Amino acid sequence: MDVPAGEPRRLAAVAVVLPEGVTPPGTRGRILHEALALYAESGFHGTSIRAIASRVGINSATLYSHYPSKAHVLAELVLIGHRELHARLTAALATHAAPAEQLTALVRAHVQLHTDFPLLAVVTDSELHALPAELSAPALELRDACRRMLLDVLRRGSEQSVFRMPDLVLAATAIGGMGMRVAHWFGPDQPYTREQVAGSYAHFALRIAGAEQP
Amino acid sequence: MDVPAGEPRRLAAVAVVLPEGVTPPGTRGRILHEALALYAESGFHGTSIRAIASRVGINSATLYSHYPSKAHVLAELVLIGHRELHARLTAALATHAAPAEQLTALVRAHVQLHTDFPLLAVVTDSELHALPAELSAPALELRDACRRMLLDVLRRGSEQSVFRMPDLVLAATAIGGMGMRVAHWFGPDQPYTREQVAGSYAHFALRIAGAEQP
Amino acid sequence: MDVPAGEPRRLAAVAVVLPEGVTPPGTRGRILHEALALYAESGFHGTSIRAIASRVGINSATLYSHYPSKAHVLAELVLIGHRELHARLTAALATHAAPAEQLTALVRAHVQLHTDFPLLAVVTDSELHALPAELSAPALELRDACRRMLLDVLRRGSEQSVFRMPDLVLAATAIGGMGMRVAHWFGPDQPYTREQVAGSYAHFALRIAGAEQP
């Protein structure tokens, strides 16, 4: 029931994009790019240090001049992804004060992160568990903060009777879950723009929350 | 924004459960069980044939008396998962004729598959891409059939003006996506029963579809 | 300088032929046939017990009802080959009393063994060394007897001044060596009959021995 047509690849997107400003320059940045492409396609355990190095055009030993281990490369990607999500959600939340507008902004931001950086989102969501606890901890804190933002908005909307939903936490899981999945099917082969998807999903979120319909 | 509290594990569930009647007997079935546990926790590439064999209590070479390769073990799991989903959705669809009731039944079935067999669902959804095309093909056909069931119900509901949504396909991706994610957080550590989750999610789906609210 | 055109296969012939009367009946005989084909093509170490069993159409365990080990199958082939050679050479020697006629008969028999049973000859010559000493011993005795037959004929011819050659042993190695190589290139793809090859090689042997030319 993952809707757009089923190909065996893990995601539909191809372009390897990282948020601006956060990618380190030079070889270190190229390592990050190529690792992202491979981790997204084949997963952390399915990707070898040699495969990354080969795509970068360096010797695999050289990678260790830039990162202390294969896991640290993933950790940096996972952290970049979570930081970008957290920053966007924080900014979205600040644009409005009313829960309905905040929920809209939050979901739009969440979805657009997944349309703008689908590879990063897939890696951030699906490969985090491959990291040892001490490397995933910073990302997990950000993830928790993001989760609380959504729950807070839903709670305030409920308290103000702007929202009406059977269960707050379940609504949050539903809204979060549908957004995360976008990274897997969004890509150049389907007809929607990022704004269309984000807008529709924000609309769905309002409906899930039981917001008064305009 | 994956809501219940963040631990580094890939899913919250622990019990290894497979649908009744489809698990082969004897050693072959035990291999399937232990492989499911490991594939769910560490992924296909993160799981070694020796790790599976060791949990089963057999020599790793013995595994090859039952499956021709590591990938065939995954292929059987993935196929079982898709078959169970397809069977449940088909049965759900048959219980009613009206789109709203059908959508409710469909989403309840979809969600309950993810609460009843969370490990299988995670493997089915996340590890399918590790298979060579010829091994994933049967599952992909079933997946496509499931996708069409959901789209058909939404389409008929729209045509009968029972549903009202901005875009049919996007609604389907949202409904499907939120259900798939359930496998990751549902487990013994959270307070909801399978019926509560299924009921709430069916409710959310109706709202996403813009169904007339009672 | 192995003359007919160079293909990567080990020998040109294809038909799997064993001497009449010596092949055991039933499954045991079929094992011998298929083992011969595989040992000739890929060598003892390059052939697995399962490959033999698969060609025979039996389970690999069944092979052990007929032979105590993989090496014993080879040992039987090697012994059959040496027995056939020894029998033919003995018969050839008995047909005449004069050294020149004896040498002719001996070389014709030697060459024809290699044209009649090229696979067996290749296995007999090239795979014997893969056997443990106790399994190869009976064949080695026969091989030694064959060697002595040739040397004796050459010696008697020399003593009677029918032959005239720089060195007896070296002549024997040359005559033996050229005959052994026949198994590698003789086959249906080249224009000579077994009689033509045998006749020419016998002629060459007489010349090597420095026999009076008719």
Add this chain to the structure above:
Amino acid sequence: MDVPAGEPRRLAAVAVVLPEGVTPPGTRGRILHEALALYAESGFHGTSIRAIASRVGINSATLYSHYPSKAHVLAELVLIGHRELHARLTAALATHAAPAEQLTALVRAHVQLHTDFPLLAVVTDSELHALPAELSAPALELRDACRRMLLDVLRRGSEQSVFRMPDLVLAATAIGGMGMRVAHWFGPDQPYTREQVAGSYAHFALRIAGAEQP
């Protein structure tokens, strides 16, 4: 009828010798040496990468820093062997213009290659078929060129009525075959020098060709 006394070993020689100047330096060269010894004794399939590495004194993984596969090690040996043969035959041919002298030089060179590098000759002749076609192709071309050199000399000798033989191609197979076999029995345990063997075999070749005897 392989004449010098029968031991179960594949060849009588022990010293591992490779042509000067062509062996790569350092670890790569040592790998080549030890692989030659083992391939000659036990064949390609009977030799493990670990056995080679152990004789070299390196970890088996280190071998892959020098050769991409076990087959590539054999391919290099087989190519060295064929190159050396081709070079020696070419040089031999150039020393004289008359067919009889050319045949003598050719056979002396052929035989001496087998006395000087018996292990290499055995591997070159007997293990080539274990290579995939693309790895054996360069050697097969050289082998073909060598074959044509011998045939050309025999043909010119026949045309000039210096040689007189029943069949050109069969004479070539005989001359080539007897030379190849030398690698198997020549060694420290027998009384002939390389020059004695080469001289006698050249003499035999002239007789096979039916050359006018001085």
Add this chain to the structure above:
DNA sequence: CATGAATGAGCATTCATTCAT
């Protein structure tokens, strides 16, 4: 006689990582 399941040892190869240069 034949089998399917089982095994311990071994296979070629790849792994992430280290280190001297």
Add this chain to the structure above:
DNA sequence: AATGAATGAATGCTCATTCAT
């Protein structure tokens, strides 16, 4: 910063052989 060589451990898988049925 970058490399080629090196390594110990591990990879998926095949080996010849055994054994209960």
